[in-house]
Amino acid sequence: MEFLNDIKNAFLPELIIFITIILNILLAVIDGKNTLIKAKIINVLAVISALISLIFLQIEPNYYSYNNSFVSNLYTILFKALILVSFLLVILTSVKIIREKRKKSFEYFAVMQSGVLGALTLISSNDFLSAFVSIEILGLSCYFLSGFRKNHKSKEASLKYLLTGAVASSLFLFGVSYIYGISGSINFSVINDIYLNSSINLLFIVSSFFILIGLLFKIGSIPFNNWIIDVYEGSNYTICAYISLIPKMAAAAFISRLFVFIFNFSPVIQLILAFFAVISIIYASIGAIHQTNIKRLYAYSSIIHSGFILLALSVVNVYSISSVIFYIITYIFMNIGIWCASAIYNNEYNTDEISDYKGLFYKNPYFSIALIIFLFSLAGIPPTSGFLAKLYIFTAIIRGDLIFILLLIFALIALVISLAVYIKVIKELFEKSQTGIYIKGKYLMQKIILYSLALITIIICIVPDIFIKISQIAAYYI
Numbered sequence: 001m002e003f004l005n006d007i008k009n010a011f012l013p014e015l016i017i018f019i020t021i022i023l024n025i026l027l028a029v030i031d032g033k034n035t036l037i038k039a040k041i042i043n044v045l046a047v048i049s050a051l052i053s054l055i056f057l058q059i060e061p062n063y064y065s066y067n068n069s070f071v072s073n074l075y076t077i078l079f080k081a082l083i084l085v086s087f088l089l090v091i092l093t094s095v096k097i098i099r100e101k102r103k104k105s106f107e108y109f110a111v112m113q114s115g116v117l118g119a120l121t122l123i124s125s126n127d128f129l130s131a132f133v134s135i136e137i138l139g140l141s142c143y144f145l146s147g148f149r150k151n152h153k154s155k156e157a158s159l160k161y162l163l164t165g166a167v168a169s170s171l172f173l174f175g176v177s178y179i180y181g182i183s184g185s186i187n188f189s190v191i192n193d194i195y196l197n198s199s200i201n202l203l204f205i206v207s208s209f210f211i212l213i214g215l216l217f218k219i220g221s222i223p224f225n226n227w228i229i230d231v232y233e234g235s236n237y238t239i240c241a242y243i244s245l246i247p248k249m250a251a252a253a254f255i256s257r258l259f260v261f262i263f264n265f266s267p268v269i270q271l272i273l274a275f276f277a278v279i280s281i282i283y284a285s286i287g288a289i290h291q292t293n294i295k296r297l298y299a300y301s302s303i304i305h306s307g308f309i310l311l312a313l314s315v316v317n318v319y320s321i322s323s324v325i326f327y328i329i330t331y332i333f334m335n336i337g338i339w340c341a342s343a344i345y346n347n348e349y350n351t352d353e354i355s356d357y358k359g360l361f362y363k364n365p366y367f368s369i370a371l372i373i374f375l376f377s378l379a380g381i382p383p384t385s386g387f388l389a390k391l392y393i394f395t396a397i398i399r400g401d402l403i404f405i406l407l408l409i410f411a412l413i414a415l416v417i418s419l420a421v422y423i424k425v426i427k428e429l430f431e432k433s434q435t436g437i438y439i440k441g442k443y444l445m446q447k448i449i450l451y452s453l454a455l456i457t458i459i460i461c462i463v464p465d466i467f468i469k470i471s472q473i474a475a476y477y478i
Helices: 002-010 012-030 036-056 074-093 102-124 128-146 152-183 188-196 202-219 226-234 237-261 267-289 294-313 318-349 365-379 385-398 402-429 444-462 465-476
Strands: 063-065 070-072
Touching (some): 002 012, 012 036, 012 102, 074 102, 102 237, 128 152, 128 237, 152 188, 202 237, 202 267, 226 237, 226 294, 267 402, 318 444, 318 465
């Protein structure tokens, strides 16, 4: 009965996703004429069912399941909802997910759902063993997806992703082994109780450092960020949207819990994270300036946003964590919107070059306005949610020590540099061109969601209260 109670109170969405994975695998074998539409319908219904199941999970008090290995509370439920909503939008906005081999649709969604399962379990993990298994499930999914296209760029990106991920996992396990050696436990609650009554030593700091370095790979920060550019360039737009959101959100949620339960005992680790975050922002802002490929530009943009999330996480308090939650909420809509717009244009024009967006505004004004809204939001320009999210992040960092404020100044300088990157794309939209393409009236579902996401991006900036309040309440439950 305890096992059933654990599922009912903490693991319903994971169970639904797991059943969907098995169903996808079975249908891939049984149904030789499976189509992309059929696969999308089944998986959309599964994600909606998983979302509905969240209302049955226990919110208060914290529910610990499977011998304290997993936890369920408002914080984990909110992040699971964000993961599932993101995945649902990725499916609905996808344009020609599988161009050549549509008979691989069920296998494709089985791999994507596996990554979602890994992300959901990582968010609820309360010990390093369950966390590592979740990270590897999520990682394997992304490795396979990045190599899905049959070209040399995709294969090269997948191999680089896999090798870098293997190194990151090794560093993570190395740190965990020493944490276990000095504390006698891998459970976060137990480790927290131990160091509440005793001081840390150098070995604790070193082991925490290796754990953090391994986790930075998932969120795409220095020193493990080179895979992002190649993976984005070698993957289709749907996979890029998936990889840019699902692993990043799960890793951010998990890192924030680690900083509350374990890393908060070591200010050195907080400074290391802040340093890596600022270096990532500076590196990506400079690197993005010279890009001519839209995917590579978005890859550098992803690193910039990861940097701001990590910088806020390094200031360990409820306010900073709530700012990260709000930032992620806004990032979902602008990020999926930008990938959806680029996917539609690529499907019409078959190009990834920024210069080929020239003159788009004059033939597709509404489409271009939506694209500009997303670019403004990514850049942090009002009146978009991205502006408010960055402002929230900045105020959270300012509440920290002087060293965090100094690091923020460098990050802001880099942010000003990055504005030129987004403006470069917007400038191309208004350039006169004789070769601009008119996007036809198809892609009805994608366009509905595209314009809806653009509207939401504006509305959140105008009426942010409910989103900020949800973020603040969830941060208290971490």
